[in-house]
Amino acid sequence: MSIFYFVAFLSIFFALMTIFAKNPVHSVLYLVITFFTFTVHYVLLNAQFLAVVNFIVYMGAIMVLFLFVLMLLNLNKDTEPLKSNLVKFMGVIAGMCVLVTLVGSFRMLETSQPVTLKNPDIGLVGNLGKVLFSEFLLPFEISSILLLTAMVGAVLLAKNDAKKA
Known part of the structure; x- marks a missing residue:
């Protein structure tokens, strides 16, 4: 259980670093690390297929594409137009909507017994292959x-x- 809490802390930390990083390239790199922590979570949940797909598709393809696009965009402070007050106001409204959603979800959260699966081998690649090819x-x-x-x-x-x- 201590590995789960450590990886969960890293997930939250790097997700926050993704949001608060000033440099967009650093933000994308923090997002890659966040996706890697999700891959570790999938392995801990015994879902190896999802871990491999997350690692290959998200970290290997999409995030590298984001990184290349950001590097090609030439984002300078002089070329970035000043944001209008309307854009800032819409950002505040979107942030408040996320905050209300989080508060509502925490209120619905109840502490109960952990969920156990009837078939604990459900996320293994071998079982997926057997079902897929039969x-x-x-x-x-x-x-x-x-x-x-x-x-x-x-x-x-x-x-x-x-x-x-």
């Missing part, structure tokens, strides 16, 4: 054919556009 084999194969068709169509469209140029 019960859902036909939808899995149809979706793979659909993705293959979309990929071939995109290549053909790009090839036709290249010939016209």
Whole structure:
């Protein structure tokens, strides 16, 4: 349990650092660390598939893309326009809505016994593969054919556009 509390503290800390960082590149890096702590939470919850997907998709692809976009934007203080009072007012209203939502959710929170799953191996990759290739084999194969068709169509469209140029 102490590992959970330590990782939960790190998640909250780096999420707050994401919000309060002045430099946007540092903010994205803090968000990558926050996603890594979520991956650790998934491993602690015995959901290895979600941990791997979170690690590959969010940390490996989306956040690196955000980082590259921010590095290419050339965000200087001289190029950033001054924010109007309307934008600041809308930010205060959005912050108050989040605060009301948090207060309402904490009021609904009740202390009870921990939830135990009937099948503790439900998040394992092996079990997901067994279900995917037995019960859902036909939808899995149809979706793979659909993705293959979309990929071939995109290549053909790009090839036709290249010939016209």
